[in-house]
Amino acid sequence: MSGAAAHARLTGVTRVYAGPTHVHALGPLDLDVARGEFLAVVGPSGCGKSTLLDVLAGLAAPSSGEAWFEDRRIAGTVPDGIGVVFQEDASFPWLTVADNVAFGLRRAGLDGAEIRRRVEDALGFMGLGEFARAYPAQLSGGMRQRVCIARTLVLAPRFILLDEPFGALDQQTRLLMGDELLRLWRRTGATVLLITHALDEAAMLADRVGVMSARPGRFIAFVPTGWPRDRDSRVVSAPEFGALTAQLWSHLRPESLRAMGQARA
Amino acid sequence: MSEPARQARDALAILAVLTVAWQGAYEYAGAVAVTPPLGTVAFAAHLLGSARFWEHAAATGLALADAFAIAAVLGVLGGLALGLWRYAADVTEPVLAALYAVPKITLYPVILLLFGLGLPAKVAFGVIHGVIPVTLLTLSAVRGIRPVLLRTARVLRLTPRETMRHVLAPAVLAEIVTGLRLCFSLTLLGVLIGEMFASQRGLGFLIINGINNHDVRMTTAVVLLVVVAAVLANALLLATDRTLHRG
Known part of the structure; x- marks a missing residue:
């Protein structure tokens, strides 16, 4: 099995934290990221979004399953050609x-x-x-x-992973940074995976939005946005934008409720 | 105004205030306590030309150099080791902080009995003053490295060696220099106190000897020279510190 068709691919990936608490953080999940695609991933808090990014970046090894990037298995180190931007100032x-x-x-x-x-x-x-x-x-x-x-x-980098990169910024700055990210994506032709908790950010920026379930996170839906390639933050005023965000929320709402229950338990 | 110009202006302002305060102290207490600024500067200049002064200065310099080197090496290595070994740090840190609060002058008799009169006692006294702050600051620097910087090192595909050299070392360096600056002035304090109470040599001895012999001119001039030397050394370390802390 190889990742020939996709630029990056996860097959049956899980991530389990051993130890007394034994947290099943992620999966099993499958994911194909197409070359040049802008994929956003949303999910309730604690669903393993960041863990997913760590596995794809080679910062964390999957407990089971396989992670592939450009026909090579990702194992323990960050592969050449992958760039990561964190939420925190790095x-x-x-x-x-x-x-x-x-x-x-x-x-x-x-x-x-x-x-x-x-x-x-x-x-x-x-x-x-x-x-x-x-x-x-x-x-x-x-x-x-x-x-x-x-x-x-x-x-x-040929594959750029961003872990809530604008999470610490104010709303206006976030919109403008989103525009810059789109410009960068168009110019470099890189594949982009954006982890975010902001549904509007995902709906505005991505070609496709993956919605994750509550922990252990799996993909429950992939929603294509249908935006043209030369879009910018002004798509938020398009009539489809509201419908898109509503659709994402209808997938996410039961999962968020479940995640809240997990947090309370 | 440029940064150096501003610093020069600040230094001059402080100097002016101190000179006025000094003159005020002289007007208040008279020549039995301090000699006035002008006369003292003249006598200090005379002292700088005498071989006897330099013998004492050399004794203090030697003790200070030894004590600072020992305190700095022990403190930095100890702090690094503790910083990387979490459990030991959790146990040691409160103990060190408590030890640091002990008025160290009360330990001086014990130090004297352990090391006898002379250089070793002065050095030991300097070290116990200087070593704890630099240990604690190094420890907190290592602990305070933000994990995201180490993750960034991995993303940039650095080898462990490169991570040490280009991320870990610069991340803790600024804090360590701050620690060394504190260490320097506290070590000097310890050495001078050591010389005042049980020594026949050094600047601390000159000061206390001046008091015993009612040689106020000597006492004031030596204090002036020590202050100037300490301020210059501190300014040098502070400049390094500022360069490293940037912004």
Whole structure:
């Protein structure tokens, strides 16, 4: 069995935390992510969304089942070609914005001129040009998240995983960052998987939204959005947008209720 | 105004306030307690030209260098070890914090009995002043590393060595330098106190000897020189500290 058809694929993946509590966190679940697709994943809190991302990124090994990326099994390490953006600020506070963005390229041993060219390009694309020499502490949360996205972008990943990247930002900043994410997706042609708890964010950004059940998380529905490729945050005013969000909520509501029950128990 | 210019302005302002306070103390208490700023500076300059002063300064410098080196190495290594070994840290941290609250001067007789008069006692006294803060700050630095930075290191496919060098080390370095700065001034304090009470050499001895001989000029001038040296050393460490803490 290989992941030939899909860019990334999970088959029968579970994740169980051993120990006295023995938490069955995830699955068993199957997932095919098509090359170049923008897939959003929503689910009730605690359903294992982040665990799913960890398995796909190679940050956590599945307890059973298989994870594939570009015809190779993901086992224990992050495969080349995968970039991850976390919810928390992951910029290195001791480096300038430019050095943060250049970090991965330097470790990869590229030559100076090429690093400068790529860093400048990524900074410009993310609107960070004039902050190149600033330190993260001097920037707002949204700007720091841009630094982290730029640091991922320069490495030209073919599969970008984002774990609630705008969760800590205010609503307006989130909408604008969503636009930037769409621009980035169009420009790089990368496959994108976005974990989010915000239904509107998923409905606005993705080609397809996967809805997960309460823990142990499985996929209960995949909802295609039908947006054109050159969409932006203005789709929120389209009449279909409300119907789409309502459809996602109708799938999610019973699961969220169940998750609340789990939390109370 | 540029950053260095602002710092120079602040330093001058502090200097002016201190000089006024000093002159005020002289006006209030008279020459039996302190000598006035101008005369003291002149005598301090004279002291800096005498071989006897430098012998004492060298004694203090040696004790301070030994004590600081020992406290810094013990503290940083201890803090790193405790930071990586969670259980030991949970047990040790409250003990260290409690020990730090002990007025260390009360231990001085014990130190003297253990090490005798002279250099070892001064060094030991300096070390017990300086070692705990740097241990605690190093410990909290290691513990305080945000997990997301280590996850980022994995995502960027760093080897364990690269993670140590490019993520762990810089993440804790700034805190450790803050710890070393505290360690330096506390170690100096310990060494000077040691010299004041049971020593025939060093700047602490010169100060206490000046008091015993009613040589107020000597006492005030040595205090001035110690203060200037300590402030300069602190400024140097603080500048490093600021560079590392950035922003």
